[in-house]
Amino acid sequence: MKAVEFIKKYGLDVAKHKVDELKIIESMGDKLSIEDEKLKSLVESHELVESYGGLESAKKFVGSEYRKLS
DSSP: OOHHHHHHHHOHHHHHHHHHHHHHHHHTTOOOOHHHHHHHHHHHHHHHHHHTTSHHHHHHHHHHHHHHHO
């Protein structure tokens, strides 16, 4: 199952739990599959957006940072 489909079917909380399990597996020296890496990346992206207070706030922050660079 693809990472996006997994999150749609089971939700972000289950995906976060799965990623925590994957981190334990990875720390034991086992390799992760490409789909596991994609799931991990998607969960991290969701957490980053949440850290800015949601998608709209994150977009505003990115826009303001872009204007500072211009």
